[in-house]
Structures are given as structure tokens and as C-alpha cells.
Amino acid sequence: MARLAFRRPSMERFRRQLASVDAMPQLCLLGIFAGVLTGGVMVALRLLLQLGALFLMPGDDPEAFEALPPLARALMPLIAVALIGLWLWPQPRRTLRMGIGHVIERLAYHQGKMPFRNWLNQWWVGVISVIGGLSAGREGPAVHLGSAASSWIGTRLRLPHNSLRVLVGCGTAAAISASFNTPIAGVIFAMEVVIMEYTIAGFMPVILASTMGALVSWAVYGSEPAFSVPPLELSSLRDLPWIVLTALIIGVMAGVFVRLAKGHALVARLPFALRLLMIGSVTGAIAWFYPEVQGIGYDSLAQTLNAPMALDTLLVLAVIKLSLTALCLAGGIQVGVIGPLLVSGAAAGAVMGMMGGAWLPSIVTTPDLYAVLGMAAMMAAALQAPLAALLALLELTRNAAIMLPGMLAVVVAVLTARQFCGCQGFFMSTLNQLGQHPLQQPLMQALSRVAVPAVMERNLVRTPRLIDHDRARSLLGSKPTWLVIVDDNRNKPPLAMKAASLARVLDDEAWLAEHERIDLEEVPGERLDLAPVPLQATLSEAFDTLNESGVDALYVEHMTAPMIRKISGIITREAIENYYRRKR
Missing domain, CATH: 1.10.3080.10 (Clc chloride channel)
Known part of the structure; x- marks a missing residue:
């Protein structure tokens, strides 16, 4: 069998x-x-x-x-x-x-x-x-x-x-x-x-x-979940204007937070020790009176969502805690921001719900709902991540009934932070501050999904520049696509030549009679200058290497033993471009 x-x-x-x-x-x-x-x-x-x-x-x-x-x-x-x-x-x-x-x-x-x-x-x-x-x-x-x-x-x-x-x-x-x-x-x-x-x-x-x-x-x-959220729902559409106003205010707060977190030039010029002293002193002074600003604040967040809090405490959580987080970041301490954003957003929403319930009870019919909406709106606006904020809202509350007002609050807050405050999102703003721009171009995104082994031509043989006729015929015996011409003294980078060019001269008896030894750099045909690229590289890395080195092809190498490198393949600019055209 x-x-x-x-x-x-x-x-x-x-x-x-x-x-x-x-x-x-x-x-x-x-x-x-x-x-x-x-x-x-x-x-x-x-x-x-x-x-x-x-x-x-x-x-x-x-x-x-x-x-x-x-x-x-x-x-x-x-x-x-x-x-x-x-x-x-x-x-x-x-x-x-x-x-x-x-x-x-x-x-x-x-x-x-x-x-x-x-x-x-x-x-x-x-x-x-x-x-x-x-x-x-x-x-x-x-x-x-x-x-x-x-x-x-x-x-x-x-x-x-x-x-x-x-x-x-x-x-x-x-x-x-x-x-x-x-x-x-x-x-x-x-x-x-x-x-x-x-x-x-x-x-x-x-x-x-x-x-x-x-x-x-x-x-x-x-x-x-990380904190409990009471069952809530929008009881009347009359709340929608106040929800929009709440989201507008939170969007502005998020935009200001991102600008503060980037830091001012005056702060950046201060010595590192002085910046740390400023962070510790300001935080300690406020914590003397309002310890709620310290740490992540999930205990305060749970209380904000489930029980009434004093108005002054809510204002401190909404404004001061957000500012202290921005101060840490501007001063050079890379703290986590998602937790403080949720706490401050919930506190800001709770303040707006409390004010609306007191001033406009006929319009603001569900003041407790605003803390939950503020939490999602602040996260979405500061990070420019509306989908993540909405799904976090859904999973944390386990309540699909608040998704409609949540979507409205998130969209308004994100647009406000983006259009009125020029907020690209906290993490993007931090990268831009460093003079860096993430790879968001469609070409680079597509090329980053694939590594060079998926596209490279593996059918090649290495050869020195000078060979005799028998060695030339032996090289072609394996029917390679490329010949990689390696300098014995390693003073020059390798060259790539199509094996068909060597095959043509071997069929030319007159040319062979004139050349007892074959100089592969003198054989009629196109030769490509090569630059190295590691085997693990993506096509986007290969494309960048091609542009930076000014060559039209790369040889792919990997280490087989300490100090021993093997050429595994050839990848040309044309192969990368053809791959991208096929996958578009």
C-alpha cells in the first residue's frame, strides 16, 4: 500500500x-x-x-x-x-x-x-x-x-x-x-x-x-471589563443638541491636550532634571488637595459612571488631570495616555450632563449618559481613532442601545479636534514633532506586505569575471537565468548579467577564436550594478534601497554561518513594479 x-x-x-x-x-x-x-x-x-x-x-x-x-x-x-x-x-x-x-x-x-x-x-x-x-x-x-x-x-x-x-x-x-x-x-x-x-x-x-x-x-x-458601566440608553431625541455641544467641547479639549503634549520650545530647552522637578512639584501640589488626579484613575472613572461626584472634583478630573498628563509628556516622561483620556472624557461628559440636567431638564433627559459618551468622544478625538473608540464603548458597556448617540458624539468630537484644532491624532503629532512621517502611501503599504523571497529570481550562479570556455559551458549547464559576476578581490560590488548573453557568444565560433579567456564584463549584453539587500527585507525596503543606491537590481544575501554570506537571488526594479501592478 x-x-x-x-x-x-x-x-x-x-x-x-x-x-x-x-x-x-x-x-x-x-x-x-x-x-x-x-x-x-x-x-x-x-x-x-x-x-x-x-x-x-x-x-x-x-x-x-x-x-x-x-x-x-x-x-x-x-x-x-x-x-x-x-x-x-x-x-x-x-x-x-x-x-x-x-x-x-x-x-x-x-x-x-x-x-x-x-x-x-x-x-x-x-x-x-x-x-x-x-x-x-x-x-x-x-x-x-x-x-x-x-x-x-x-x-x-x-x-x-x-x-x-x-x-x-x-x-x-x-x-x-x-x-x-x-x-x-x-x-x-x-x-x-x-x-x-x-x-x-x-x-x-x-x-x-x-x-x-x-x-x-x-x-x-x-x-x-476594566470598570463597570451602568445600563443606560437615550430616552429622548431632545438630548441630541446637548450631545453635540458636549462633543464640541470635548473635541476642543482633545485638540488642546495634543498641542500641550507636544511641548513648547521653551519647555524643550529646559534641562531634563528641571523638567522632571516641574512635573513632580505640580502633580504633588495638586494631589495634596485632589488625589483623584493621580495614577490611572479607573476608580474615579467607575465612580463618575456609577455615582454622583462633586462638581469641583469632576472639573479637576476633566481639566487638571488632562493637563498633568500633557505636562508629563511635554516634559519627557512617556506615560500612557489612554487611561487618563477616558477618565477626563468621562468627567467632562458628566459635568455637561450635570449642567444640562440642572439648566435644561426638559432637554437633557438622561444626564447620566453623558459621562459614557464623553469617555468615547475624548478617546476618539485625541487619538483620531473613531472606530476603536466606538467598539471600546460597545464592549465596555455591553449595551448597543447607546451606540447611536455614541456615534454622533464621536464623529462631532473627531471633526472638531481635526478641523478647529488641527489635531492629526496624538501619536501622529508626536511623530511629526520628531520630523518623521509614517508610511501611509498605498505603494509602500502594498510593498510592505511581502518580503523579497516571494519575488526574487532564484535561478542564478556566481562566477568570477574571467573564465575559460569550459567553465562557461559548465555554468550554463544548470540553465541559470542570471550570472552574478563577483570580483575576486571584493573591491567592486557584484554585477548581474543575463545568462543568455553568455550563451550567444558561446555559439559564435569567430568570437571564441578571438577570446581564449572570456571576460564577462566584455561580453556583449546588458549588465546591472547590484546592491545588497537582506533576505528578510520587505519589497518596500528593497524599493528604498534601489532608489538610495541608484542601481536597477539587488542581490539578496543571507548569512549561512558566521562571516559567511550566500547570494540567494536577484530582484530587479522591474520585478517589484510588476508585482505592484498585479496586486493593485
């Missing part, structure tokens, strides 16, 4: 499969691993916050700043900035970039490769900023830590760079999913804010990663 033949799993074959745009099963497998790893990282981050609370906070609660004596909670931000400064001060400036903005930068310009030192710094800054009482969230650090851990899988396995990009998206989605218990919002956040494109091949592994991240979080902390 004939036996079924199964090919033995091979990492080299797995890498070649990942190089293609259609490698969905392989990417889904990576998505599962990335989701589990990121879920574990998120659990570790929360455990570190709980460990810090065990020593510092009453009731072992990392949010219990209100239960501390005024002097203690006022001194904690000063101690926190001192610890952060001592850790970061001796390090190069490039290692101070952290958070979601750093993830987008590395995705856009470094194909998703994450520096290890920045990753370590994110652990320190993420934990100290929250436990130390700065106005900071945990979601930004979680996304950086999860994305970098997922990218590490691909880097460790030497996977093509197009798969690294997907792994970064997987880590982002799993981090948001595990943080809030919102797997759908995690997927949309990753696609809308970080990857900035929607493709089937990209969606599937990100969905799996988000699911696995949520499952890991559920296994440890349960399936409840």
Missing part, C-alpha cells in the same frame, strides 16, 4: 512561506503565539503594579491615593520623577522613546524591530509613573511591551520583515484586549492606529492574537 508522504517541517520553508502576501495560516500561527505572550506580559505588568501597591498603598490597591495622608501623596510624584530621572539620565536620547508612538515609529521606519533597551526602560517608567502617582495610564506601556515581545519572536526566528509588521499589530491588539477585556476594540485599535490599514491577511492573525490576549487575562482576572 502506498504511504502518504509528509514533508518534514522546516524553518527555512516556513520563512519562505511567510514572505508571501498569502501566508495566512503561518501568520495565524504566529498570531496565537503573540497573543499568549502579550497576554502574559500584560499580566506581569499588572502584577508589578499590585506588588508596588502591596508596599505603598492602603488595601494593596494601586489606585488608593485618596487613602494616603496628604504629605505622602504629595511627595510620591517627586520620588517617582527622581527614580525615573536617575534611570534615564545616563542613557542615550534614542533609548528614551517609549509607548505607542515609539511602536508606530519602529513599524514605519524599522519594519517593526524593537530595541531591547527601550523595552526595559518602558517597564521601569510604566510601573514607576503609575505607582508613583503621576497622571499616567498602563495601556501605552502595555502596547509597547507586548508589541516588542511579539516582534522578538520574529527577530529571534529570523522571519521576513513583512511578518514582523503583523506581529507588532498582534502585540498591540492583544495588549489592548488584555488591558480592558475588549478583544474587538483591540483589533480595531491595532489596525486603525498602529498598522493603519485593513487587509484580510492582516486581520486574521490580529484577531487571533486579540482573542488569546483576552483569554490569558480572563484566566487570571476574570472576564469583567
